[in-house]
Amino acid sequence: MSSLRIAVVGAGLAGVSAASALREDDHQVFVFDKSRGCGGRLSSKRTPMGGFDLGAQYFTARDSRFRHALQHWLDSGWVAEWTPRLYCYDDTGLHESPDDQQRFVGLPGMSALPRQLLADVTLTSQTHIERLHPVEPGQWMLEDKTGVTHGPFDRVVVAVPAPQAVVLLEPAPTLQQTVAQISMSPTWTLAVAFDQPLATSVDACFVRGGPLDWVSRNSSKPGRHGSDSWVVHSTPAWAADHLEASPESVTAHLLEALSEVLGTALPEPACTHVHRWLLARPDDKRNWGALAAPELGLYVCGDWCLDGRVENAWLSGQQTARTLV
Template identity: 35%
Template sequence: MAILPLSAHQSVAIIGAGIAGLACGQVLANSGASVTLFDKARGPGGRLSSKRRPSATLDLGAQAFSVHNADFQRAVDTWLSIGCIASWPTATYQASPNGWQAHNDGQKRYTGAPRMSALTRHLADSLTALPQAALHTGTSITSLKRTQKGWLLVTAGGITHGPYDQVVVSAPPPQAHALLAAWDDDLATACQTRKQRACWAGWAIFDGPLPAIPGVDPDWQMARVAHPTLHIVSRNQTKPGRAAQPESLSLLAQLDWSEAHLEQPASEVARQLLAALKSLFPVSATLPDLIETGAHRWRYAQPAAACEHTYLYSGNGLALCGDNFCDGRVEDAWLSGHRLGKALIGRSV
C-alpha cells in the first residue's frame, strides 16, 4: 500500500506508550510532526513494567534484552551512556529439581537501571521535552472516528481528542482490533491472525537470602527453569542500582501453565510459583520468610509465532506497530516503532 509521507506540522496520535509507540513518536517528533501519545496505564512502559513495593522494586515484564540490529545497537549505546540501562545478567543458570548448571549462551544482555521502566521513562521524558510532543497517561482510547478534518480519538471517559492526520496503534492485537475493526478490514484481519500467548508473572520478597545450592555461585542472577509451572527466576537485587533491596524475585510462569491457570486468583498463582521455586532447592533447605508475594496476569504477553512484518499501514491514515507485528522481543518492538516512524516520514528503512 502506498503511503503519503507526513510533512512537518502534520499531526499523529499514537495509542500505546510502550517501547514501540515511544520509538515511533521519537522519529516523528524529531522530523517536526506534532505527536500525541495515549496510554491507558498510569505511566509509559507497557510490558517493560516495574512494580514498586516499599522494600523492593521488581520487573514484571521483560527481565533483560539482547541486541542484533545495528540501529538498535546505536540506541542501546546511547542509553548505556545516559545510564538508563546497564549490562545484566552475567551469572545465569539452567535449573530443575534435578540440578543446576551454569549457562552462558555468549549473548550480551541489558536491563533498565535502576529498574526496567527507567528505559521507557527516559524515552518518554526526552520525547515530551520537545514542544511538539505530548503524552496522556491514564487515558484509554475506546474508539476512533473519521471526519473530513482527520481522525478523532474517543476516551473511556467520553472525551474526544483530535483531529489527527495519522493514527498509530501500538497496543496488542486484540486491543488494536477493537479500535480498527470499524475502519480498516486489512489491519483488523492482521490483528485477528496474530494470536497471543498469556503469561503469569509472580513476585516474592524475602527477609533473607535464598539458601545456598552446592556448586552454584551464591550471587547467581537469573535461572531458566525446566519445570511444568516455572520458567524464569530473576533476582531483582542483583540488577544494577538495586543492591540495597532484600531478596526479591520475579517468577515468570511457563506459557502453557499460564494459559491453563489464567483465571485463577493471583494469590493462588503466587503460591504455586513459590512451590515450584522451592522444588529447585535441596529438600533440606528452607526458604527465608516471605515479606510479600503476588502475581500479575499478562493476557497478551507475546505473539504465538514470529511474523514477517515489522509494521503495517494502510492508505487511510491508520498504522500498526509493536512487537506483535514482528517477533515479540524488546528489540523487535523498538525496531517496529522506529521503522514505522521512518516510513511515515518517507525515509528509507
Template identity: 50%
Template sequence: MTVPIAIIGTGIAGLCAARALQDAGHAVKLFDKSRGSGGRMSSKRSDAGALDMGAQYFTARDRRFVNEVQRWQSNGWAEQWKPQLYNFKSGQLTPSPDEQIRWVGTPRMSAITRALLDDLPVEFGCRITEVFQGKQHWNLLDADGGNHGPFSHVVIATPAAQATALLAAAPKLASAAAGVKMDPTWAIALAFDQPLDTPMEGCFVQDSPLDWLARNRSKPGRDTTLDTWVLHATSAWSKAHLDLPKEAVIEHLHGAFAELLHSAMPAPSFSLAHRWLYARPSSAHEFGVLADADLGLYVCGDWCLSGRVEGAWLSGQEAARRLIEHLQ
C-alpha cells in the same frame, strides 16, 4: 494550525515512533490506558523496591538497535546485566554460561521508557476504544466517552488483540492483527529478609510451572536491602490458571521455586502477582509494521516482529519511517 499525529500506547514501539516523528518535525500526542509509560517494560514500585515484573532483560542484534542501546547506556538509562545463569531440567540445576550480552534499564526497567517519553505530550489513564475518521481527520474515543482529535494520522502501538479492536476502519489490517495469537504470563515477585542460599541470579526453567526466574537485586542499580526475586510462569501454566486468585498463584509458584532449589524455603516477607494477558506472541511474525498509508493508519509493536524489546523498537522505527516518507 498543525494537526498532530496520535500514538496509542507508550511502550517501546509507541515511544520510539513518537521520538522519530518529533525529531522529523511532526507534532505528536500520546495516549495510554495505564498510569505510566513502558507497557511490558514497566517496573512496579513496591515496599520491596522497584521490581521488573515484565521484560526481564533485552538483547541487541540489529546494528541500528545496538547503536540505540549504546546511546541509552551513555545516558545512564541502561546497563549490562551479567547474572550467574542456570538451567533447570529434569529436576537438575546446572550452570548455564553463555556469551549473550544482556541489558537492563537502570535503576529499573522503566527508566528507559520514562527517558524516551521525556517531554512528549501524553494522556495517561486514557483507554482508547475507537478510532474513527471524520471529514478529513481522525478522532479517538475513550472509555469514558471523551473525544480526542483531530489527528492527521494514527499510530497504534498496542498488543495485537487491542489493536484489532481499534482497526474497524481498516478491515485488512484488522484481520492481519486478529491472526496474531498472544500468550499470557503470570509473574510474581517474592522478597526475603535473609538472602536465599544460592549463587543463582537467573534461571531458564523446564519441566515446571515456571519458565524463568531472576534475582531482581542482582541487576545493576537495584535496591539491595531485601533479596528480591521475580518468577515467570510458563504460557501453558498461565493459560490454564488465567483466573486463579493472586494469592493462589503466589502459593503455587513459590512452591515450584522451593522444589527447584530442593530446599525448605522461608515464607516471603513480601509478595505480589501480576497477570500479563498479552505477554508475547505465540509465534514470530515478519510484518515489521501494518500500514494503510492512504488512510493514514499505522500499527507497530513487538508482535509485528520477534516479540522482543528489539522487535518493538525496530517496528516503531519502521512505522515512523513509513509515515514520514508518506508525508514528504
C-alpha cells in the same frame, strides 16, 4: 513534510519508539495509554522492599540500528549491562548455563528507558482509547472509554497488543484482518522479597519443566536496591490453565516451584505481588516489521509484528516512523 499532529495509542516500547522518532522529526506527537505510566511490558513496580521488574526481564541487542541507540542509552546512564550468574533447570536438575549473550536492563528499573524516551512527548495516561473515528478526509478523532473524544489528528499509530489493536482497526478492514491472525499467550508473574538473602548462587535461570519458565534474582541487576528480591514467570501453558486462579493460589504454587528450582526451602516472604499478563507474548514469529494503511493515515506497530523481543518492539516503532514520514 510539514509538521503533523500524530496520535500514538499505546505507550509500550513500540509506541514509545515511534513517538520519539516522530518527535525528533518535529511533528506534534500525543501518546495515549490506559495505564498510569508508560512502558507496557517494560513494567516496574516500586514497593517498600525495593523495585521489581514485572514484565520483560532484560533485553539483548543484535540489530546494528538498535545497538547504535543502545550505546547512547548506555552513555546517558539509562541502561546498564547485567551479567547474572545464569543457570538452567530441567529434568536433570540445576546446572550452569553456557549462554554468554550480553543482556541489558533499564536503570533503576526496566520502565526507566521508555520514560526517558518520552521526555519530550505529551503522554496522556489512564486514558483507554476504544475507538478511532475518521472525520473529514485525512483527519481522525479518538474516543476513550468514558466517551470523551481527542483530536483531531492527521495520523494515528496503533501500538497495542494485537487482540486490542483488532478492535481499534475497525475503520481499516484490511489491516484488521491481517492483525486478527495474531494470537498471544498469557503469563503469571510473581515478585517476592525476603528479609535475608537466599543461600543460592543463582541470579537467573531458564526453567524447562513444571509451571515456571524463568527465575531471576531481581536485586542482582544494576541499580536495584532493597531486600533480596526475586521475579518468576510462569509458562504460558500454566498461565492458561490457571487464568482465573486467585492471587493467593498463584502465589502458593509459584513459590513452591521456585523452592524446587533453587533446591532450598524458602523462608516466609517479606512481601509478595502477583501480576497476570493476559497478552504476554505472541504465539508465532512474523517478519512484518510494521503495518500501514497510508491512504487512511493509519499505522500499526508492536513486538508481535516480529517475534516479541524488546529489541523488535523498538525496531517496529522505528519502521512505523520511517513509513509515516
